[in-house]
Amino acid sequence: MIRFRSTILVLVVCFSAFALTGCRQSEKKGNQISADSLKRKAIKEWNKTIPGSFNSEKDLFFDTTQIESFVKAYPLLEKYAGSIRKFYSGRQHAYAWYNKNGLIEQAGNLADRVKNLEKEGINKEIPYRVTFDSLLYARTSKKPDIKLELMLTAQYFAFAQLVWQGADASVSKASEWYLPRKKVSYEQFLDSMIKSPSKFTATQAPPVYRQYDLLKGFLVKYRELDRLDHWPRIIADQKSYRPGDSSQIIIQIKKRLFELADLKGDTSSIYYDEELLKAMKSFQSRHGMSADGVIGIGTINELNVPLKTRIRQIMVNMERSRWLPVQLNSDYLAVNIPEFKLHVYQKDSLQWSGNVVVGQSVHKTVIFSGDMKYIVFSPYWNVPPSIVRNEILPAMRKNRGYINQHRMEITGYSEGLPTVRQKPGPGNSLGQVKFLFPNSYNIYLHDTPSKSLFGENERAFSHGCIRVQDPAKLAAFLLRNDPSWNDQKISAAMNSGKEKYITLKDKVPVFIAYFTAFTDRENRLNFRKDIYNRDEVLANMLLNGE
Structure with a gap:
């Protein structure tokens, strides 16, 4: 059912205008306000109150019950009903996909993307695609079709969830990905998409982390190589x-x-x-x-x-890209575990990268994020209880002088174990500085006396924390806006032998991620070994439904 609310309003305005004229019959004709001018003004003001009415038929609406009837007729789209209701509620239930000439260009763009989900690294179809095609291509009139209108919107939200939002949060959690999932208003993006025909073409940047689109281009290339089937061993x-x-x-x-x-x-x-x-x-x-x-x-x-292995690897990392924030207009640090690299960003622009050492496969570095708050120069190392139990105590039994030889001290006892810490100095296991972003995993970035490990191609040697190759450079970056610090003062603090905490004026986000396929600054496709065997778990959930 279509309602013409503005028509009703116009009748009310006309009546009010007539009443005004009757009350002011004694005024001069030149000062009289015409009903036509009031009508035009009322319609103009009414239209301003309809956010999201981007087609020219701003007085064309449908009844809210049409959404409920649609969802009942197409139950597999019920999961998107809340988004559909929210989108149209913001538009006062005005049609989105039609203007005076019929369907708008964006409808065709959406249909093209929905039909080519494989290019997006998706191996499933959106429900009712055949029905969607029938409604779209069997139309014989420019007259708005409420079923096609709602099907277009439902297909959009299904596409947005699969291609831009990614698998359910339970999937990322099952793959031990504890970075917070991105939050995007796909209702607002649809509004802006309807405003701009080009926004939904495959060439436009989607609301996804930039690595996604770059990997997508290589996915097409590798599939073409695989199609040619000439990859002899x-x-x-x-x-x-x-x-x-x-x-x-x-x-x-x-x-x-x-x-x-x-x-x-x-x-x-x-x-x-x-x-x-x-x-x-x-x-x-x-x-x-x-x-x-x-x-x-x-x-x-x-x-x-095999190319099929690489294709699977690209698809898995496209999925991970869907989970990350689209962009950050701030400073931040990103560690890619399989790459053994720290990337330092200023205002979302890469400034420099450096080698890191990450956790061994039995002491995996956790995939999560935090906010860096402190730099600790010349730190003590408070030895974790697990290391005390499994490494320090056995060493003490073999060598009574072990504690002194390693510049350690026992500061107390807890639950039957000595509380051990290592004194500041060049031989300290944390090196001469550590970088803290408080978290429940007790993971942080730090210097190390074992510099030779940074020369290895594969650098999974730690107990879970992340060792940084150039900690002084990182400290200088984090303190660059603090006039009380310079390179000389940083060096002195690192070599003082006295622990000193510095609270950063502005917290710096830290992201510890896991990408085994990514593009570099030269737009080259990179692959890395899946050191924690996480790819196959995620691939099975995504591609095999396990």
């Missing part, structure tokens, strides 16, 4: 290949690197030349390997990873 005929070597296998390696866009030139030569060296270093860098150009068994194994 490379079998080495010698232990390794170095510049100057020659082999028929080198031709296969060059072809593989050409398909992966690392190699730009000739692929027919059997010689390991400078062009191949440059391409191989690019490939190794993208896979977190030592970029020395030596083609050993490890590099051959990476070259032989």
Whole structure:
């Protein structure tokens, strides 16, 4: 049922205008307010009260009961009923997808995206897609169809949940992802989308973390490579290949690197030349390997990873991208565990990156976020009870001088265990500075005396905390807006041997994430090993429904 509320209002205004004229018959004709002018003004003011009425048919409405009838007819869309009601309530139940010329352009854009969910890394369909197609393409009139109107809106919210919001929070929690999920008003985004025809095209930035769209482009490429079905296994005929070597296998390696866009030139030569060296270093860098150009068994194994495995890896990390905030217009720190990297951002722009050491597979670094509040120079290390029980006590039994030799001290006893802490100094396990963002996991960033570990390609050696390669640089970044601190004072505090707490004037968000596929600043696709075996768990939940 369509209601013409403005028409009713106009009748009321006309009557009021007539009454005004009758009361003021003695006034001069030139001062009289015409009914037509009052009518135009009333309609204009009425339209201002309808937020979200972006089509030109602003006086076209439908009855609220139509939504309930629609949901009853299409029960698989009932989960989106709340969003549908909220969206139309904000529009005073005005049509969204129609104007005086019929369906607006955005309807076709939405239909195209819904039909191509596979390109979004989604392996399922939105309910009633066939019905949607029938309603959309079988229409014979420009007259608004309430069923198609509501189906378009329902399909939009289903699309937004699958493609932009991602799987239910229970899925992220089951994959041990404790970063808070993003919050986006998809009702407001639909409003703005209806205003702008281009906003729902595949080329426009969606309300998703930027890595999502970048990975999506590579998903298309890898699927095309897989469709061509020419990914033979490379079998080495010698232990390794170095510049100057020659082999028929080198031709296969060059072809593989050409398909992966690392190699730009000739692929027919059997010689390991400078062009191949440059391409191989690019490939190794993208896979977190030592970029020395030596083609050993490890590099051959990476070259032989099946395309379907990589496609699955890309899709899993697209899903993770759906969970993150779209953007942060602030400073923040991000640690990517499988990459063994800390990324430092200023106003959402990457400033620099550095190596980190993360938790071993038996002491996994937790995926979560917090707000950094403190820097502690020359810190004590309060040894966790688990380390006291499993490492310190056995060492003390073997060596009575263990505590003194490691500059430790016992400050008390708790639940049958000594309370142990290590004194500040260069040999302290936390190094000369730590960075605290209070959390229930007792995880923080810190310096380390074991600098050699940063030279390893795979750096999962800690008990869960994150060791930073260049802590002085990080401290300088965090204190750069505090005039009382400079590089010299930071160095002095780190080497003072006396613990000193500094409270940051502004908290800095810290995100500890887990991405095994991502793009770098050169827009190159990177892959990393799934060191905690989290990819397969998430893939099975997403792709196999386990």
